Amino acid sequence: MNITVIGAGSWGTAISGVAAARADRVCVWSFDEDSTKGINERHVNPLYLSDYTLPGNVSASSSYEEALRGADGIIVVVPSPFLRATIKGAAPYILHDVPVLCLTKGIEEGSGKLMSEVVAEEIGNPGRVAALSGPNHAEEICKGSLSAAVIAAEDHDVAEFFRSLLISPEFRIYVTSDMIGIETCAAVKNVIAIVCGVAAGAGYGDNTLALIMTRGLAEISRIVHARGGDPMTCMGLAGMGDLVATCTSPHSRNRSFGVAFAHGESLEDYQRRTHMVVEGAAAARSTAQLARSLGVDAPITFALESSLYQGVELEEALRTLLDRIPTEEFYGLDL
Numbered sequence: 001m002n003i004t005v006i007g008a009g010s011w012g013t014a015i016s017g018v019a020a021a022r023a024d025r026v027c028v029w030s031f032d033e034d035s036t037k038g039i040n041e042r043h044v045n046p047l048y049l050s051d052y053t054l055p056g057n058v059s060a061s062s063s064y065e066e067a068l069r070g071a072d073g074i075i076v077v078v079p080s081p082f083l084r085a086t087i088k089g090a091a092p093y094i095l096h097d098v099p100v101l102c103l104t105k106g107i108e109e110g111s112g113k114l115m116s117e118v119v120a121e122e123i124g125n126p127g128r129v130a131a132l133s134g135p136n137h138a139e140e141i142c143k144g145s146l147s148a149a150v151i152a153a154e155d156h157d158v159a160e161f162f163r164s165l166l167i168s169p170e171f172r173i174y175v176t177s178d179m180i181g182i183e184t185c186a187a188v189k190n191v192i193a194i195v196c197g198v199a200a201g202a203g204y205g206d207n208t209l210a211l212i213m214t215r216g217l218a219e220i221s222r223i224v225h226a227r228g229g230d231p232m233t234c235m236g237l238a239g240m241g242d243l244v245a246t247c248t249s250p251h252s253r254n255r256s257f258g259v260a261f262a263h264g265e266s267l268e269d270y271q272r273r274t275h276m277v278v279e280g281a282a283a284a285r286s287t288a289q290l291a292r293s294l295g296v297d298a299p300i301t302f303a304l305e306s307s308l309y310q311g312v313e314l315e316e317a318l319r320t321l322l323d324r325i326p327t328e329e330f331y332g333l334d335l
């Protein structure tokens with residue numbers, strides 16, 4: 001079986017290693033030529049997870065045509081700001097019935113579309129597109145540290161195809177049909193993780209982090225419900241699981257950007273310094289747009305959007321949050 005992984009950042013590199021355990025061959029499409037060269041010559045991606053050696057059946061290419069030739073399954077894992085352009089470029093080489101698994105976490109700005117929807121729009125045959133999410137820091141997955149994820153697909157056979165490709169005793173894979181729930185959780189938890197980082201950077205304690213995570217989960221579930229997903233999904237791996245991992249882990253780029261932002265570093269400087277994409281920053285804007293269009297109250301997201309993009313000082317954004325009068329904890333889903 002031949003698997004193509006589109007994207008050679010941290011997660012693309014780690015998932016290539018996971019897929020290589022079951023696949024005959026894995027070919028990674030990389031935007032960066034240095035990654036292509038490193039993987040082909042030394043089985044190492046010099047730009048991401050550079051201390052991880054990929055299995056010998058993983059190769060790389062910066063040509064869509066070459067990377068996708070003969071693919072029996074495709075995994076898409078480019079950061080959300082580059083997803084549409086990348087998949088548009090790849091689309092002519094993707095056959096109509098090949099199953100596709102989307103690992104990108106985000107909501108498209110402007111359209112409010114989920115990542116699997118963007119992929120399906122560009123390649124057609126939406127029933128063959130699935131999404132995977134969960135608490136999965138690439139740094140831990142590539143070391144075989146015990147982890148779990150959930151695959152969502154409309155077509156159970158597509159979910160099973162990817163589950164049997166990726167499952168192992170160290171990587172437990174569950175399945176669901178709630179694509180909206182899984183992908184909305186995946187995008188919005190990154191926003192909440194930045195805010196946790198900001199709070200930690202500003203010197204707040206664990207009580208405050210628990211407050212942000214809990215009210216953040218309520219915010220996520222309101223958006224999931226309004227978007228047509230199942231709020232119970234928020235209790236699972238893609239919801240609470242990933243929220244906890246991202247809001248607390250030193251590996252999280254979203255959390256650590258929040259800390260840096262509280263200390264005065266800009267988004268641009270952080271991303272230039274780390275060569276990594278802070279998905280929650282893009283998601284703050286796209287989630288805020290989506291929440292407004294759905295008529296959903298999303299105060300934590302709105303506060304981050306205002307300080308990232310509207311020049312509102314962090315202290316003022318925080319004051320706006322704290323000026324809200326706490327009411328009953330549970331209003332059901334209209335809260």
Ligand SMILES: NC(=O)c1ccc[n+]([C@@H]2O[C@H](COP(=O)([O-])OP(=O)(O)OC[C@H]3O[C@@H](n4cnc5c(N)ncnc54)[C@H](O)[C@@H]3O)[C@@H](O)[C@H]2O)c1
Pocket residue numbers: 007008009010011012013030031032048077078079080082086103104105106136137138139275276277278279
């Ligand atoms: N890193 C993780 O642990 C992890 C875990 C789960 C999910 N994810 C999600 O996976 C997705 C990919 O993240 P990542 O962590 O692998 O990326 P990354 O931040 O580690 O790397 C950035 C990637 O973007 C590529 N890139 C830069 N400019 C580009 C362009 N113009 N067009 C196309 N590609 C370009 C780079 O080559 C590199 O592969 C994100 O949605 C992220 O939220 C990441």
Ligand SMILES: O=P(O)(O)OC[C@H](O)CO
Pocket residue numbers: 105134135136137190193242245246251252253254255279
């Ligand atoms: O490093 P982060 O903050 O982009 O998070 C990575 C994954 O989404 C964790 O599951």
